[in-house]
Amino acid sequence: MSTTPADATVTGLVNPYEELEAQLRGYTIKPADPAYDEARAVYNAMIDRRPAVIVRCADAADVVACVRFARQHSLEVAVRGGGHNAGGLGVWDDALVIDLSLMRSTTVDPANHEVRVDGGCLWRDVDHATVPFGMATPSGFVSSTGVGGLTLGGGVGYLTRLAGLTVDNLLSADVVLADGSLVTADAEHHPELFWALRGGGGNFGVVTSFRFRCHDVGENGVIIGGPVFYDLADVGEVMRWYRDFLPEQPGDLNGWIGVTRIPSVPVFPEELHDRRACVIVWCYTGPHADAERVLAPIREFGNPLLVGLQNLPFSALQSMFDPLLPSGLQWYWKADFITELSDEAIEVHRKYGEAIPTELSTMHMYPISGAAQQVAPGDTAFAYRGGGWAGVIAGIDPDPAKAQLISDWAKAYWEELHPTSAGGAYINFIMDEGPDRVRAAYLENFDRLAQVKAQYDPDNVFHINQNIPPAAE
Template identity: 60%
Template sequence: MTATQTTAPVDTLGAHLRGTVVLPGDAGYDEARAVHNGMIDRHPAAIARCADEVDVARAVLFAREHALRIAVRGGGHNAGGLGVWDNALVVDLSGMRGVHLDRSDWTVRVQGGATWGDVDHITVAQGRAVPSGLVSTTGVGGLTLGGGIGYLARLHGLTVDNLVEAQLVLADGSSVTASEEEHPDLFWALRGGGGNFGVVTSFRFRSHPVGEGGVVLGGPVLYDVADAGDVIRWYREVLPALPEEISGWLGLLRVPSGPPFPESLWDRPVCGIVWCWTGPHDRGQEVLGELAAYGSPLLVGMHDMPFSQLQSAFDGLYPPGYQWYWKADFYDQITDEAVHAHQRHGSRPPTSLSTMHLYPVDGAVTRVPEDATAFPHRSGGWAGVVVGIDPDPGNRELITGWSRAYWEALRPSAAGGAYVNFLMEEGADRVRAAYRGNYDRLARVKARYDPDNTFRVNQNIPPHRGETSP
């Protein structure tokens, strides 16, 4: 039996769905199975493009009846390409992208296949935003279920800290609402525990005022890579002391070769910080002016813009189909040894898009107890990731080798465990480490809601009923 063959009658599934089913041999099959990461080349048995929650339930029950593995695909992208799997039934939510902003309480109802660009389109026009990530093409479902680190985290917490409830289809095909009042154990687990517990068909979030009428101040400040050590040491001290209305992530990268960057900087290795101020503009201009005055920047690109513009600023750099290789960890602090590692490895990215990022995890994030949600990294610090990226499959070994070497050099300063949304297929030990002391509780919740591990194409937490996991 090949990867695209199955004994299940997948050609009959379409008769039971409002949506469509794409099968091997269909004209759109290769397009439907492709994911953002071009390194991933998997051949599912069928792709069920669901139109609604009933379709999702029917697809789940069909897969269980015919012993098909289930892969759940939202609307965005995943580091390990876990939205598809060989010989599996893909439950594809990408057609379910509705967003509704309730002006009575400013909560936002979002379907499971939406992207954050879909959400920002609705909320920013009203001067509001839901804390999310940093790229608008990211899927709402994947980012939320893993935690949600972005520009608003210091002020308003993670995406999971702003989740009010979730509607999901369980492994038995039933639909439940998880919230603080209903299925609270499941609600706890969904806030960081990934796709282990069911297929989330809709989320409801709190939104917050952002900037002045949705307009924020921000953008990049770029420094010569030779100054990276000094910039990183300054950044590690200044960022935690700044007002929570500002956030800024640091990267070692090459300047994109195109507007709005001056041609003299194209493809030049730099150390950059992308700042975002979401408070009143008069105070923000003062704070950003002080930050821009540090050192000898090559470029100061900060200005006022809609929050949605900042969120989508990097979309065009990373079209689907490029090769991606991720390695990640959390860091309680940026040690001097880590600074030296950044200088050695980050100063020479192997390809024009390969990069290292440090995202702050402090402020409001740390005011939530470690065991209050499944996301456990509440002690402050940074979520770090090294990403090798290139359009050419021939450079796969080049970018993976650089990412691994860089990550290994940073390991002595790691806090233990990585942001689950940055993990590829890295094994059970890495998944356990990502959840720290919350892992055993997650395994018990898994045993209650998915005892057969139906949903296992993910950063999997096998079910376990005991007090401690095996």
Template identity: 60%
Template sequence: MTTLEEPAAPTGLRIDIPGFRGELVAPGDPGYDDARSVYNGAIDRHPRIIARCVDTADVMAAVTLARTRGLTIAVRGGGHNAGGLGVWDDAVVVDLSAMHSVHVDPAERLVRVEGGAVWADVDHATHPFGLAVPSGWVSSTGVGGLTLGGGIGYLARQFGLTIDCLLAADLVLADGTLVTADADRHPDLFWALRGGGGNFGVVTSFVFRGQPVRDVVAGPMMFDIKRTGEVLRAYDRLLAETPDTLSGWFGFFEVPPAEDFPAELHRRTVAAIMWCYNGPAADVPALLAPMRALEPLLDGVGEMPWPALQSIFDPLLPAGMQWYWRTDFVDELTDDAIAIHVDYGSRLPTPLSTMHLYPVDGAAQRVGADETAYAHRQARYAQVIVGVDPDPANLEPMTEWARAYHDALHPHSAGGGYVNMMMDDEGPDRVRASYRENFERLIDVKRRYDPDNAFHVNQNLSPDEAVR
């Protein structure tokens, strides 16, 4: 029989969770430290209990138990959140990682995904049918977390954000009941789920519309760091003029000493673009000619299967690294902003630290700002600055670099930030700014579906928030 430590009992007495079929892991149990670890190795939190759910009934039981006992609830899907919000001190962690099945209906292009899946699970299931669901850039990212925050990735210009392909979601509410939210059932909740994060319940499954993607033309171009300004301007012009089928993010990159890269580039900091084109390979030479005219130091663009692109950075960024993030949305790349990028991008504090600009124009912009909770539909780019390193000793200096870089750039931004890339120390004003005119409507939905703020371990939309 599965049991849970009684929080009010200092003697460590344990109580039953009727019907719970999964595994409960508590402090002192074998595997507790592994169970509480998340992607960001800088996060070191100690939950009261980790409820490894195997089905929706387990999720309902865990939520009900936590509410009955007055315990904090944290929800873990892929465990990939920037701020490590899938775990919390003294909380009940509703761990969905064992719930990762994916079912594909190729005739209808429907993809049903359980809440604990990662994007590698989805790509594995959809690729044989020539389908993909727009996602991010690393295949170990959790489907649930990325989707609920919006879902920015390589396919955003062509097919929109992940939420723009979301058709329905099953979720367990704070009272332990299960509902389905879609365009017809709980439409206000469905609106809020598309960008509002984990504020409204535990999503146990998603239904997406798959998009036609099989092989893509993709890969990196690397340029001398001294040419950052002209590369950024050319990149910005090119995306404004080319079809939505072409995308690619810009970033700074210290070339690792790996066989995949020429020896003369090893340990050199470069300005890089990671391209992705979902269309005929014959189109690519003409499309990328303006960038190739800038004489890249390396041109690694070629045909590859979509899952290969999605997983290409997985070995470079394994779980357990130290991370610190800062994010903004950007409407335009001004000369002053580019000068700041040149300054900070040329002095990365650690080999893996970086800044990325992700295009979110094209199809992502053609959805109205009030059609989903994700509000920054006017933005051309989502921008993230990250300090990354395996050594905890480097966390402080790379955090200081990321904050200083962000502080210098923020006046040139659109305000707010991409909630999936926000840390838990940024405060409620940043959350409000991220949702812009949608904020008050989100608070209204929160008050109706989670009036006691049971789900507050997130970029929180407090039901007690005063309307301004």
């Protein structure tokens, strides 16, 4: 990489980062380097920030060097894993970005149903390692999502009803702390830090590796799943049936619900392209011999436009929507937790479903029930354990000229729907919405998180995130 000087707060050297570069197995990318614009880009193309330097770390020692260097020179620190964060908090103007994207190794222990995962992995890396053994770790719904960001925020996904959140399956984490030390946090070592990492976001350090519990899924990793679409005119009937049906089902059946426009792609019949619809995407991970009985009520309900249930590897379901949602789209997100899908809320979904402004814009509700409810609200930092859903309204389009259009739709939708919500929102789904929204995400756990922050990061070094300030002494 070039050693062209970069604009930064480090002064007095021809190359202000020469001292850091001498310690790295990875490399730096600075504003004058050809790779800079690509390296600073994140998943959400609405984000346009210019870091002072991006450090592609090769290992934990590189991360340690970055944290120490940043503190020595009073540089802001941002931490980038998969870059999926809605608010683009993996990059920041004039910051030193600790980029973990080179750290992508995984190690599977099939006998003990565990997997060790580097901090820069995407969930497709984990699925690639575990699904051939018939196992998976609970994750999200898009395989290009980073392991670090999703995990530290909680981890709601297809396996939530079967095996809990991602954080419920975290066994240990290697963490570089604000003082530049490296520790392993688990139930016996740094237990308060371990508690806080399970939902408290990136507030407590840089996680360089995770160790997760895995679960058998389907038959040798093959599950039954896929989308079922209904005409939007039927959204009231569908949502009322769904809200009553799903909570009564065993944990090996999950399904998220949304309002959408059917994508204009060859996998769907041309006559359905761009049609406004209500969709439920199902995932059944139980014995295939029981599938006909379990899935019969789904196949028999209502008047679906398309039933896309099929046998497929769990990794294929996880990556099903990746081609529709590549990096570089415009995104605007609004979110809330929902404990009750009321008739009033259903009418709001119908109204804004009819007004979806672009083909990719959508609303999704992801269940937090089954096994996720068996964990007490205070057992992890993730506090919403009473059932219901993590809801997100996403205005999405490739055209920057439509950024205002999709943002206005998402905001108006959320403002009308919010009075029916539980108040807070899934931390992974909010953008830059202020400290009150962060506090609301954690309920009674916030004050304890602030105490852990005061212990492990009293100077708030890691504050480019959904920030939890350290408690005052």
